[in-house]
Amino acid sequence: MLYSEKVKEILRGIAGREPLSFETDAPLAPYSSFKIGGPASFVVFPETVKALTEVLEALSELPVRTLVFGNASNVLFCDDGIDGVVIFTQKMRGLSLLDDGRIFAEAGVGLTSLSQFAQKCGFCGLEFACGIPGNVGGGVFMNAGAYEHSLSEVISAVDYWDADNKRTVSADISELTFGYRTSCFQDGGRIILGAYFKLEKAADPEKVKALMNDHLRTRNEKQPLEYPSAGSVFKRYPGYYTSKLIDEAGLKGASVGGAQVSEKHAGFIVNRGGATALDVMMLIKLIQDKIYLLHGIHIECEVRYIV
Numbered sequence: 001m002l003y004s005e006k007v008k009e010i011l012r013g014i015a016g017r018e019p020l021s022f023e024t025d026a027p028l029a030p031y032s033s034f035k036i037g038g039p040a041s042f043v044v045f046p047e048t049v050k051a052l053t054e055v056l057e058a059l060s061e062l063p064v065r066t067l068v069f070g071n072a073s074n075v076l077f078c079d080d081g082i083d084g085v086v087i088f089t090q091k092m093r094g095l096s097l098l099d100d101g102r103i104f105a106e107a108g109v110g111l112t113s114l115s116q117f118a119q120k121c122g123f124c125g126l127e128f129a130c131g132i133p134g135n136v137g138g139g140v141f142m143n144a145g146a147y148e149h150s151l152s153e154v155i156s157a158v159d160y161w162d163a164d165n166k167r168t169v170s171a172d173i174s175e176l177t178f179g180y181r182t183s184c185f186q187d188g189g190r191i192i193l194g195a196y197f198k199l200e201k202a203a204d205p206e207k208v209k210a211l212m213n214d215h216l217r218t219r220n221e222k223q224p225l226e227y228p229s230a231g232s233v234f235k236r237y238p239g240y241y242t243s244k245l246i247d248e249a250g251l252k253g254a255s256v257g258g259a260q261v262s263e264k265h266a267g268f269i270v271n272r273g274g275a276t277a278l279d280v281m282m283l284i285k286l287i288q289d290k291i292y293l294l295h296g297i298h299i300e301c302e303v304r305y306i307v
Helices: 004-015 049-059 111-120 136-142 205-222 242-248 277-295
Strands: 020-027 039-046 066-069 075-077 082-088 095-097 103-106 155-162 167-172 190-197 229-232 259-261 268-271 304-306
Touching: 004 020, 004 039, 004 049, 039 049, 049 066, 049 082, 049 155, 049 190, 075 277, 095 111, 103 111, 111 136, 111 205, 136 190, 242 277, 259 277, 268 277
Parallel strands: 039 082, 066 082, 075 304
Antiparallel strands: 020 039, 095 103, 103 190, 155 167, 155 190, 229 268, 259 268
C-alpha cells in the first residue's frame, strides 16, 4: 500500500492523544458477522466521535481509500481483502438521555442496547429494534427495521461527518431522505457519527419489556443464529415474502462451498465453515436466477459486497 508509513504515522499520532487502536495487514473476517474477508492494510477502532473525525480529516489529505463500518453485520468483505483503511465504529458506545427528552446514541451502540436503554428510560417505540444485530451507524445507513417498522420513524436528527467540507453536521430528519432499507447516507460523502431518537412515553414499560423479550425469543427460535451470517440476504419484493419464495423454489439447504441457504430460515445464507465471499456470491446468484425463472421477478440483495 502506498503511503503506508504516512498512514501509520497519522494513526500513531492520534492514538497518542485520543482513544484509538489499530492493526496492520489484519484479516477482516473476525470483524464481520459472516466471518468472511481477506486482510485490510489498516483496521482502525476509534472509541469516540473526536477520534473518528480526526482520523477521517487527517486521512482525507492522502490518496488512500478509507471505509467505515459498524459491526459489519450487513456486509460481505471480499476474499482478496482491502487495500486501504477500514474503520470500525463498534467501540463508539456513547448513549445518553438528553434534557429535551431525546436519546442520543453514538454510531457504535448496538440496536438491542439502544432499545433496552429506551425501555429502561420509560419509552416505547424501539421495541422492533430489539434483536437486530447491527448498530446505530449501520442501522441509520440501511434504515434498518423489523415488524413493519424502521428506524426513520423514530429518528429526529443525525450527526455526520461531511467529507467534502471536512466538518461535523447535525441534520434534522426533515433534511434527510429515507426509504425501505435505504437512506441518503448511501450516496457517499457523509459518515454517520450518531443519531437522536424522539420516542413516546410508555404507558406500561413492563409491557414494552415483555414485547422486546418476545422479539428476542422469536429470533432465537426462527433464525439460524448458531451460524455466522449477514442476516436477511434479500430485500422484500413488493407483494412477496422472499424467504417463502426461496423455500418454495426448493432452495432451502442449497449450498456452494461452505455457504448454505439456512435449513432453518430460507432468507438467510449461513457460513457452515470455511465459506468464501465467492461461495456466498455464487449462491446469491443461484437464488436470484431460480426466482427469476419461476416468477419473472428480480429479488434485490440487501447485503453489501465490499471489494
